[in-house]
Structure formats: C-alpha cells, structure tokens
Amino acid sequence: MSILRVKTTEARVGVVGLYSAGKTVLLTSLINHLQDHDPDRFPLGKPGTQLRRFTVHEPDRGWDAFNYAGHRDSLVNYGRWPEKTKDRSQFVCQFERGDWRFSDCLLKLYDLPGERIADAGMLGRDFTGWSERMLNQFVNDTTYRTCSAPFLEAMKKPGVTESELLSTYRLALANLILNYKPLITPSTFLLDLKGQPARPAAAEELAATRHCGIDADTQFCPLPAGLRKHGTDLFDTFSSRYGQYVEQVVVPTIAAFRSCTALVVLVDVTMLLAGGVGMYDDNRQIVRDLFDVLSPGENRIFGPLARGLSKVFLPHQLRPGWITRVAFCAPKMDLVHPLDRDRMLLLMRRMVERFAADRDGLRYQFFNVSSVVSTKALPAEPTGPRVLVGTPLRGPDGKKIPPGAEQRFTASELPDDWPLEWPAGRYAFPEVYPKMPARKDYPPDQVNVDKLATFVIE
Ligand SMILES: Nc1nc2c(ncn2[C@@H]2O[C@H](COP(=O)(O)OP(=O)(O)OP(=O)(O)O)[C@@H](O)[C@H]2O)c(=O)[nH]1
Numbered sequence: 276m277s278i279l280r281v282k283t284t285e286a287r288v289g290v291v292g293l294y295s296a297g298k299t300v301l302l303t304s305l306i307n308h309l310q311d312h313d314p315d316r317f318p319l320g321k322p323g324t325q326l327r328r329f330t331v332h333e334p335d336r337g338w339d340a341f342n343y344a345g346h347r348d349s350l351v352n353y354g355r356w357p358e359k360t361k362d363r364s365q366f367v368c369q370f371e372r373g374d375w376r377f378s379d380c381l382l383k384l385y386d387l388p389g390e391r392i393a394d395a396g397m398l399g400r401d402f403t404g405w406s407e408r409m410l411n412q413f414v415n416d417t418t419y420r421t422c423s424a425p426f427l428e429a430m431k432k433p434g435v436t437e438s439e440l441l442s443t444y445r446l447a448l449a450n451l452i453l454n455y456k457p458l459i460t461p462s463t464f465l466l467d468l469k470g471q472p473a474r475p476a477a478a479e480e481l482a483a484t485r486h487c488g489i490d491a492d493t494q495f496c497p498l499p500a501g502l503r504k505h506g507t508d509l510f511d512t513f514s515s516r517y518g519q520y521v522e523q524v525v526v527p528t529i530a531a532f533r534s535c536t537a538l539v540v541l542v543d544v545t546m547l548l549a550g551g552v553g554m555y556d557d558n559r560q561i562v563r564d565l566f567d568v569l570s571p572g573e574n575r576i577f578g579p580l581a582r583g584l585s586k587v588f589l590p591h592q593l594r595p596g597w598i599t600r601v602a603f604c605a606p607k608m609d610l611v612h613p614l615d616r617d618r619m620l621l622l623m624r625r626m627v628e629r630f631a632a633d634r635d636g637l638r639y640q641f642f643n644v645s646s647v648v649s650t651k652a653l654p655a656e657p658t659g660p661r662v663l664v665g666t667p668l669r670g671p672d673g674k675k676i677p678p679g680a681e682q683r684f685t686a687s688e689l690p691d692d693w694p695l696e697w698p699a700g701r702y703a704f705p706e707v708y709p710k711m712p713a714r715k716d717y718p719p720d721q722v723n724v725d726k727l728a729t730f731v732i733e
C-alpha cells in the first residue's frame with residue numbers, strides 16, 4: 276500500500292442465482308478484467324480510473340478458494356464454459372484504484388452452487404415451520420399437487436412408514452425437476468454434498484438413486500400436523516435430521532452471505548422464459564426467501580451514521596457488515612437480440628423490484644449483462660426474426676456437440692411483459708460456446724459487467 280493510502284475499504288460481494296444462471300462465468304470475467312485491467316475496456320468508477328497493484332490473497336478460514344485459474348483456463352485454452360459449481364467458494368484480492376485517493380480496496384467475492392438457494396426458506400424456521408410451508412405449497416399449487424400426488428396420499432395413510440414417506444417425497448422432487456421447477460429442497464437431492472448432480476433420468480430412477488438429506492441415513496421430508504407429535508419416533512428423527520441439515524448445509528452456504536456488503540442477484544430471464552411459468556414462480560419465491568433471510572437494507576440498530584464511522588475508525592476486519600446494495604442482474608444478454616435487450620431489463624424489474632423497494636435504506640439497480648460476449652446479432656425488423664451468429668453448443672436433439680463452425684440461429688423475441696401463463700419450450704435461446712480472444716492475457720468482451728462492478732464495489 277502506498278503511504279497516502281491509510282486505510283483499506285473492504286467490499287464483500289455475494290453472487291446468488293439459480294443453477295446455470297451464470298454466476299461463475301460472471302465472477303471469472305470480473306476477476307479477469309480487474310486483474311488485467313484496461314480502463315478503456317472496463318471503465319470502473321470515475322472515467323479513466325486505473326487499477327494498480329492487484330494481488331490475490333488466501334480465502335478466509337473455512338472457505339475454499341474460487342478456482343479462477345481453472346475457470347479461465349477452460350474458457351481460454353479449451354473453449355469451454357467453466358464446470359458447474361459443486362461447493363461454496365471465495366476469491367479475495369486487493370488493489371488500488373486511481374479514483375480512491377486515501378484507501379485501497381480489499382474485495383471478497385462469493386460463489387455458491389445455485390441449487391443451494393432453494394434451501395433459503397429453511398433458515399429461521401424449525402422443522403414444524405418448514406413442514407407447514409412446504410405442504411402449503413404442495414397442496415395449493417397445481418403443479419406441486421400433481422407432482423406430489425403419491426406423497427400427499429401416503430401422508431394420509433394410517434400407519435404410514437418412514438420409508439414410504441421418503442420414497443414418495445423423493446418421487447415428488449423428481450417430478451418437480453422434470454417439470455422445470457427449481458425449488459427443490461433439501462437441495463442435496465439435486466446436488467449432493469460430494470458434488471454429484473442429479474443426472475437426467477426418469478422420475479422413478481431419480482427417486483431411487485438420490486437422497487433427500489445429507490446422505491442415505493439422514494433423510495427427511497415435511498410432515499403434516501397429524502404426524503408432528505413430539506415424542507414420536509418419526510417426528511423426533513426427522514426434526515433432528517432437519518436441524519443437522521440446516522446446520523451443516525444451509526447455514527454455512529446461505530447465512531454466510533448475510534455479512535456481504537453487496538449482493539448480486541442473477542435472474543436469468545432467458546432460462547425463465549424457456550422453462551415456463553412454473554420456473555418463473557419458483558425463482559420469484561426463492562428471491563423472496565433470500566431477501567427474508569439475508570435482510571438487505573440499512574441496519575436499523577446501527578444505522579448509516581455508525582456504518583460511516585466504522586468505515587473510518589475500525590480496522591476492516593472489525594467493521595460490521597450488512598448488505599446495503601443489491602444489483603439485480605439479467606445475464607447472457609448476448610443470447611437475446613439487441614432489439615429485445617431493454618425488454619429483458621424490464622422483465623427482470625417487473626419480477627423482483629418489489630422485494631427491494633420494500634426495504635428501507637437499500638440501494639438497488641438493474642443491469643443486463645454479458646459476461647463473455649459470444650454471439651453477434653444480425654440486423655432485424657422490429658417484428659422480424661431475431662437472428663444471431665455463434666457456435667452452437669447443442670445439436671437439434673438437445674445433446675451437447677463438439678465446437679464446430681459458427682452458425683446463424685434464431686432466438687425468441689421477448690414479450691413486453693411476463694405472460695400470464697406459458698409452457699416450457701415456447702421461448703428458446705440456443706446456448707453457444709464461449710468466444711474468447713485468441714490472445715491469452717486479454718479478458719473477454721463484456722457488456723455492463725463494468726457498470727455492475729462500479730455499483731457493488733463502493
Ligand atoms: N452466451 C452466454 N452464455 C453464458 C454467459 N454466462 C453464462 N453462460 C451460460 O450459462 C452456463 C452456466 O454458467 P455458470 O456461470 O456456470 O452458471 P452458475 O450460475 O455458476 O451455475 P451453478 O454453478 O450450477 O450454480 C454456461 O455454461 C453458459 O452456457 C454469457 O455471458 N454469455
């Protein structure tokens with residue numbers, strides 16, 4: 276640190292969003308642009324701001340390091356997107372910014388597997404509270420009711436056994452996955468603690484091979500009021516397994532995000548349009564749950580004054596932290612035609628703005644972002660087809676294919692507002708291979724990641 280820079284400002288930025296939303300790619304592109312900074316390609320803060328003395332630090336105790344080198348290597352040297360995230364991780368770096376005269380920046384970035392955010396509703400609820408909430412959803416929502424019919428039947432059966440309940444609950448979760456419903460909890464059913472994701476298979480096979488709990492011996496499922504009797508084997512066992520799950524899986528992954536200073540909430544509008552109204556509903560519910568448990572906004576006890584003072588007087592590790600900024604971010608903008616990109620922003624805004632607007636003292640903004648621009652758009656008439664050019668990642672049968680030549684493909688036109696109902700598959704935004712510059716030390720083309728970074732690194 277230069278002698279003028281008498282303090283360090285710590286920014287802790289957590290990135291949340293459903294699986295495959297683009298969290299890891301966003302972080303990889305951001306880190307690349309900070310490390311190999313070029314003010315013309317990545318304007319941060321005041322115009323012309325230079326970054327200096329970028330250094331990487333070890334993550335905090337108890338955290339795995341975000342595998343930046345590995346993710347960038349797969350993009351640059353193998354032309355592949357980074358692997359899906361298996362566990363939570365952290366990236367810590369420090370740098371000086373030309374527009375901060377007296378302080379340098381210690382930046383901590385947090386990544387997690389998207390599956391885990393479906394468990395957010397467990398935080399602050401005991402087993403009874405969680406059971407009530409889940410069953411409410413299972414009974415009142417048509418898709419849930421249909422998917423979980425055998426489970427709802429089993430619950431009513433006199434003398435139902437633990438294994439009947441668990442196997443029918445697993446079948447319900449499997450059906451939900453196959454109906455593009457991302458609210459799968461316990462999330463270990465989708466991604467277990469060894470990092471094994473559920474593979475595409477028939478519902479019965481998924482139900483037979485996956486677990487709803489930490490492992491095969493600690494499974495649990497919601498119980499109806501009639502079965503929630505203290506002192507009974509079933510209730511006491513499930514209650515204790517639930518507690519263990521929350522402590523071991525949910526608290527370390529989700530509650531850790533509470534001490535962030537800023538949150539990036541990815542809302543993949545392309546995935547929600549492609550996945551149908553059920554996916555939209557679940558994602559909205561998950562964002563609501565996250566806001567409930569992470570409670571972003573100015574802390575009522577300390578308030579903005581104490582926060583300002585603590586920034587000046589306390590060493591950075593002792594400063595209280597809470598989320599005061601939320602960046603809502605619609606990723607993969609390059610999969611949407613330029614004619615529709617304002618609509619992408621508007622759709623995200625219509626979906627989630629209310630959660631942020633209800634919070635006192637929270638600053639929030641909306642961004643549509645391309646972390647790694649991988650398509651080009653051909654000109655189109657306002658009502659004509661949206662043609663993009665890129666290297667297709669999947670063949671006509673939906674299976675992954677090796678990278679070949681660039682091709683033209685059509686992406687869906689975006690609606691002005693979310694329809695009242697739409698099936699999976701009505702909208703399509705074909706995936707492409709990443710386009711990385713041949714020069715190895717050159718960060719990828721991005722759009723608005725710089726603006727997002729300016730907002731969250733304060
Ligand atoms: N075209 C395009 N595709 C992107 C971009 N960012 C992400 N993707 C696509 O989205 C996929 C998922 O991105 P990830 O960053 O791995 O998603 P994630 O949110 O980390 O997902 P989990 O690790 O499963 O939670 C990638 O494999 C790409 O296919 C982008 O900027 N442009």
Ligand SMILES: [Mg+2]
Nearest residue numbers: 298299359360
């Ligand atoms: Mg990831």
